[in-house]
Amino acid sequence: MTGVLLSWVPVTVLLVIFRGELFRADGPRLWQIIAGFALLVFELWIFRRVRRDLGGRRLVGQTELSGGGEIVRGGIYARIRHPRYVGSLVAILGACVLAGTRAMWIVAAGWILLTRIAIAMEEREMNDRFGASYEEYSRLVPRFVPSLGKAGEEFGEREIRSK
DSSP states (O other): HHHHHHHHHHHHHHHHHTTTHHHHSSSHHHHHHHHHHHHHHHHHHHHHHHHHHHHHHHHHHHHHHHHOOOOOOSGGGGGOSHHOOOHHHHHHHHHHHOOOOOOHHHHHHHHHHHHHHHHHHHHHHHHHTTTTTHHHHHHHOOOOSSSSSHHHHHHHHHHHHOO
């Protein structure tokens, strides 16, 4: 949580300094406003699902920092392994559609690259920590695109029955 709070100030300062490059002067068109806000609302929905499935303490990483925790396999995590990252991507795409500038899309591309690196490191850590259990979860649940088919349903049902 401290990291998030500390990042707000520099991000806000950079947004003010580079607002001319990041945001169009003429404003977005109606379709961009609708699409951009739809993506932002979808990100809020994903965040609520994640918070419900993880709980507040785990959402901010407190459990992981203390060395505890287990693999969450129910709820949204029965269909997708990284909903928090997908939610962030959806929000950034919404901001890019609203801003409508090349600079904003370049910033988003940089963010995507850094996020992919973070995900690789996180998955390596999860493999080290949970071993075969995480490998099975990774095999059954896709990283980014939700599983809408039978595999996700079976995995979610199996997890619910095992509780």
